Amino acid sequence: MNPSERVEPAERVEAVFPEHHYLNAGTTVRSWLLTRDHKRIGVMFLVAVILALLLGGTFALLLRFEHLTPGPTYVSAVTYNRLFTLHGVIMVWFFLIPAIPSVFGNFFIPIMIGAKDVAFPRLNLASLYIYMFGAAFTTWSMIHGGADTGWTFYTPYSTSTSTVVAPMLLGIFILGFSTIVTGINFIVTIHTMRGPGLSWMRLPLFVWAIYGTSIIQVLATPVLGLVLLLVGVEHLFGFGLFDPARGGDPILFQHLFWFYSHPAVYIMILPAMGVISETVAAAARKNVFGYKAVAYSSLGIAFVGFFTWGHHMFVAGQGVFDAGAFGVLSMFVGIFTAIKVFTWVGTLYRGAIRFTTPFAYICGFLFFLVFGGMTGIAVATVSLDVHWHDTYFVVAHFHFIMVGAAMMGFLAALHYWFPKMFGRTYHEGWGLVSATLIILGFNATFIPQFLLGNMGMPRRYYDYPARFQSLHVASTAGSTLLFFGFVIIFIYLALALKYGRAAGRNPWGSRGFEWETPSPPPLHNFEKLPVFTHGPHEYQGTTEVPHAA
Amino acid sequence: MRPEGHVQEHFANIEVQRQAARLGMWTFLATEILLFAGLFAAYAEYRSLFHQAFVLGARHLDAMMATVETAVLITGSFAVVMAHHYAKSSKAGMTCLSLLAAAATGLAFLMLHGIEYWHHFEEGALPGKYYSFPEIQAVGASMFFTLYFLMTGLHSLHVMAGVGVLTWLAWRAAGGAFSNNNYNAVEMGGLYWHLVDLIWIFLFPLLYLV
Numbered sequence: 097m098n099p100s101e102r103v104e105p106a107e108r109v110e111a112v113f114p115e116h117h118y119l120n121a122g123t124t125v126r127s128w129l130l131t132r133d134h135k136r137i138g139v140m141f142l143v144a145v146i147l148a149l150l151l152g153g154t155f156a157l158l159l160r161f162e163h164l165t166p167g168p169t170y171v172s173a174v175t176y177n178r179l180f181t182l183h184g185v186i187m188v189w190f191f192l193i194p195a196i197p198s199v200f201g202n203f204f205i206p207i208m209i210g211a212k213d214v215a216f217p218r219l220n221l222a223s224l225y226i227y228m229f230g231a232a233f234t235t236w237s238m239i240h241g242g243a244d245t246g247w248t249f250y251t252p253y254s255t256s257t258s259t260v261v262a263p264m265l266l267g268i269f270i271l272g273f274s275t276i277v278t279g280i281n282f283i284v285t286i287h288t289m290r291g292p293g294l295s296w297m298r299l300p301l302f303v304w305a306i307y308g309t310s311i312i313q314v315l316a317t318p319v320l321g322l323v324l325l326l327v328g329v330e331h332l333f334g335f336g337l338f339d340p341a342r343g344g345d346p347i348l349f350q351h352l353f354w355f356y357s358h359p360a361v362y363i364m365i366l367p368a369m370g371v372i373s374e375t376v377a378a379a380a381r382k383n384v385f386g387y388k389a390v391a392y393s394s395l396g397i398a399f400v401g402f403f404t405w406g407h408h409m410f411v412a413g414q415g416v417f418d419a420g421a422f423g424v425l426s427m428f429v430g431i432f433t434a435i436k437v438f439t440w441v442g443t444l445y446r447g448a449i450r451f452t453t454p455f456a457y458i459c460g461f462l463f464f465l466v467f468g469g470m471t472g473i474a475v476a477t478v479s480l481d482v483h484w485h486d487t488y489f490v491v492a493h494f495h496f497i498m499v500g501a502a503m504m505g506f507l508a509a510l511h512y513w514f515p516k517m518f519g520r521t522y523h524e525g526w527g528l529v530s531a532t533l534i535i536l537g538f539n540a541t542f543i544p545q546f547l548l549g550n551m552g553m554p555r556r557y558y559d560y561p562a563r564f565q566s567l568h569v570a571s572t573a574g575s576t577l578l579f580f581g582f583v584i585i586f587i588y589l590a591l592a593l594k595y596g597r598a599a600g601r602n603p604w605g606s607r608g609f610e611w612e613t614p615s616p617p618p619l620h621n622f623e624k625l626p627v628f629t630h631g632p633h634e635y636q637g638t639t640e641v642p643h644a645a
Numbered sequence: 646m647r648p649e650g651h652v653q654e655h656f657a658n659i660e661v662q663r664q665a666a667r668l669g670m671w672t673f674l675a676t677e678i679l680l681f682a683g684l685f686a687a688y689a690e691y692r693s694l695f696h697q698a699f700v701l702g703a704r705h706l707d708a709m710m711a712t713v714e715t716a717v718l719i720t721g722s723f724a725v726v727m728a729h730h731y732a733k734s735s736k737a738g739m740t741c742l743s744l745l746a747a748a749a750t751g752l753a754f755l756m757l758h759g760i761e762y763w764h765h766f767e768e769g770a771l772p773g774k775y776y777s778f779p780e781i782q783a784v785g786a787s788m789f790f791t792l793y794f795l796m797t798g799l800h801s802l803h804v805m806a807g808v809g810v811l812t813w814l815a816w817r818a819a820g821g822a823f824s825n826n827n828y829n830a831v832e833m834g835g836l837y838w839h840l841v842d843l844i845w846i847f848l849f850p851l852l853y854l855v
Binding site: 213217281316319329333345 | 656661664665669673675676679682683687691694695772774784785787788791794795799
């Protein structure tokens, strides 16, 4: 990796698909199911989360279609409640939480730090199976038992509803183990397995983001586990822990639930921020502006994220002082996020930008993050939140962050790293078309929801007054666009797997460490173990070849 | 786990492998602490709401029995430390014996706690809607027993898991799996057992003494 090696003339001519790589290192089903290779586990997670996205997205579409007309359109009110529970649980725990860490974190963390695998490969495989089992069990129990509590399963409703809740809680409890195991694995891997020359201040920013995420995963998820246990016990045995009739306090449930579930939002968005830090540098062909600021702000978000949970409970009988404190603490997240946004924009400034598919998603990400973030500051303001609480305004806000921004991060990662993971390139034109569809569709879906919320449309309501109909129809139309965008992605990526041109080692001309190894990488990641002599985003003065092949 | 004596392929050397295991275990212990932290938070809230009932409840619990249980658990922790020491000096027989002794203290703890539970079942000092104990009628008395059973119950589940781990380690020690350059698993199991012990050290005063 010394400067003289940077230009490899062979790549200028034509990229060759390597003969031996992790994908053909064993072709039996068994070699996949019992693998300990972090890359294969990442690929299997990718398949799983795409299935989850499809499932959760289908439920979202069904919900949107129900809202085409006021009153009953085609499902009953009870079915509607079950649908939004399915949508929420599947999207939060099956897709958003594992989407980037378990897929791209698994695949790229060891490669980026020069390790042959994660620290505990067998636990890593276990985390995949725990996830699969938990997801299957939860889905089955929700469809079979008809849980109608929403993904937040607030007490006392969740402990008194006649639908079957406990198995769903058990399923999510199981999923939590997968998150924890992945988090522990990454923390230990990043601490102990960095290659020679790779100091903390040379870590790729994606690794920093995953590190921050892992800390949240490890520290917040057990509290969720406890909440799930308590609600389950309450539902089954009636110990009265959250039951006011027996001196219990339902607000305590909300505190414990949001102590996990607010940091969980940062489990979703921090990895996406990491992806953007990587792709911004590669797209602009410039050093990341303010590396340390980006790295430390990830930890800042991870830290302050633990002290903001009360902003979900401004109208739940909170003291004025508490509400104010939680409101201000929440705004600190905005400061750390703004630091990142400024550094990304600073990186793009006067960069040699190529408008590729990942770059389209970077643009989408910046828009959604800033828009969603600013409305976040708005709802963290106590007096404003009293008006917007539990309306579509909040729904639109968190979809902008959790879906808009996090999804942009996921798609940017998928398109940026697809050539590395599978060694082939996809159709750039279709990539841009679907990115446009998705970004436009997303705006068309959720901007009307901001307006609806501001007009007073409460979340999770089956019915609405006729004057809201035009905005609901606009939102549904947008969600259809969004859906078609995903269908197109699915088609051209599937085609690229088989017919795509060989990508070559480094199709983006990126300086990221993962591009030093062949695409797809060999079984143990490297032809020879790397020695790190430069930072991960150092573009100045390099002659790395863009778009070889 | 495979024998730690040989370095797994993806680690640079045995020291890195040991360090990884240690850091992984400590991180796992942090998750355990946060699992219990939720219950401690609930305890703090309900104690401040129902102070009277909690004082009466604590006074009613068998502090003598709990003291014995505490002593039993601490003895177990000592046995685990000895097991670690013997494993480090490659004494397979003594390692196995110490681990078995530690597992036995775990079982003894569970039995003593079972007796406690049985008393409470008999007198009706039970959680939530099952509460029918005439002697303490203060508001929130049932909540004290809800928390008592939840906290000690979750802890006892951890003791059971610990007994399983220690027995498994003893079985492996008997097979000569540990030696002076290969005692990582004993250390990890020991750390877990100490944590289980430590959580009890917090439960004991909060539930029985204050």
